[in-house]
Amino acid sequence: MPTTFIGVGYELGQAGGDARRLAYFLAVVDAGTLTRAAEQLHIAQPSLSLAIRDLEQDFGAPLFNRVGRRLVLNETGYALVDHARQVIGGLASARAAVAARTALDTGEVSIAAPASLAIEPLANAVARFRRKYPGVRVRILRHPPGAEHDLVARGKADLGLAIDDPEHHRCEDGLVCRPIGLHEVVAVLPPGSKPATAGKLTRAELVNVPLIVAEPGSRLRALTDQLGTDGLQVRVAAEVGHREAMIPLILSGVGAALLPWSLGRLAGQLGAVVVGLAPPVLNTMLVVHRIEFTAAASAFLDTMGEHEDIRTNTGSGRGLQPSLNSSKA
Secondary structure (H helix, E strand, O other), X not given: OOOOEOOOOOEOOOOOHHHHHHHHHHHHXXXXXXXXXXXXXXXXXXXXXXXXXXXXXXXXXXXXXXXXOEEEEOHHXXXXXXXXXXXXXXXXXXXXXXXXXXXXXXXXXXXXXXHHHHHHHHHHHHHHHHHHXXXXXXXXXXXXXXXXXXXXXXXXXOEEEEEOOHHHOOOOOOEEEEEEEEEEEEEEEOXXXXXXXXXXXXXXXXXXXXXXXXXXXXXXXXXXXXXXXXXXXXXXXXXXXXXXXXXXXXXXXXXXXXXXXXXXXXXXXXXXXXXXXXXXXXXXXXXXXXXXXXXXXXXXXXXXXXXXXXXXXXXXXXXXXXXXXOOOO
8 A cells, every 4th residue: 555645744654544544534624625635645535434434433422513515623523633643643753763773774874084083983983883783884984184074075975084174174065064072192102111201291302202204294294393393303213104004113113103092092002102292182073974864874973972982082081101001901
């Protein structure tokens, strides 16, 4: 049986007999006549008339006064209207809820994120989402740095995680950019290093150690270059095009590096010395999505918003020590 629409805006679908008769009752109330209501419902007028009489028989009282071809609500009918609308509205809400949940039994959500955010907080969010919606596949996209907004805008990704850049605000028309927390940059030093100040390293102290730096054009390289513009002489030990090589170089004693907290935490588990910067370097994390998005993307956003660690992707309050190792992580 095809879905039937009525004037009050409810879907009947495969509704049971009682609910269907209530919906027919409301259609007659809104249309004013059996003829007009039958046309709107796409059913024969005798069938509609029979359904109304069956409903009246169920309640044991007439609901309308018959005035010629018109049906005029009587007091009993008036008493039923609000209750009938609640029943039909509740049925529509229930049907929508089931449809939304069924849609999450399968499907996919695609996410664009830089490597640092893909490690944390995204990895933990994906794990929680998969436990809740095991039938939905998560696809994490690899892309050029800073391309998250563009991928979401072009429909190549459902969601994007990005670091906010106040100098180049990129939340164009059709996109929503929501702050979800802070992302800290930390100093990661070779094993055995002993900072003068436990747990903190000033920028003046940072230039006293050889640094492993990223290629020009990256956010971390800009931060390192800023030290030079502040009049501090940076000691570059190595320039690395592959961020994946930074942690092995640090562990080998080549030098220190500025890394996102998520990568710093991994390095600390392997024996590196991880310290915060003084003053701290904190960037705002954003989630980027289109104004209209899929049920799977909406569910993923809800999953992210349920947990505090999304908002604290920093060492602060997480036991950041002069040395983070696997026994302390």
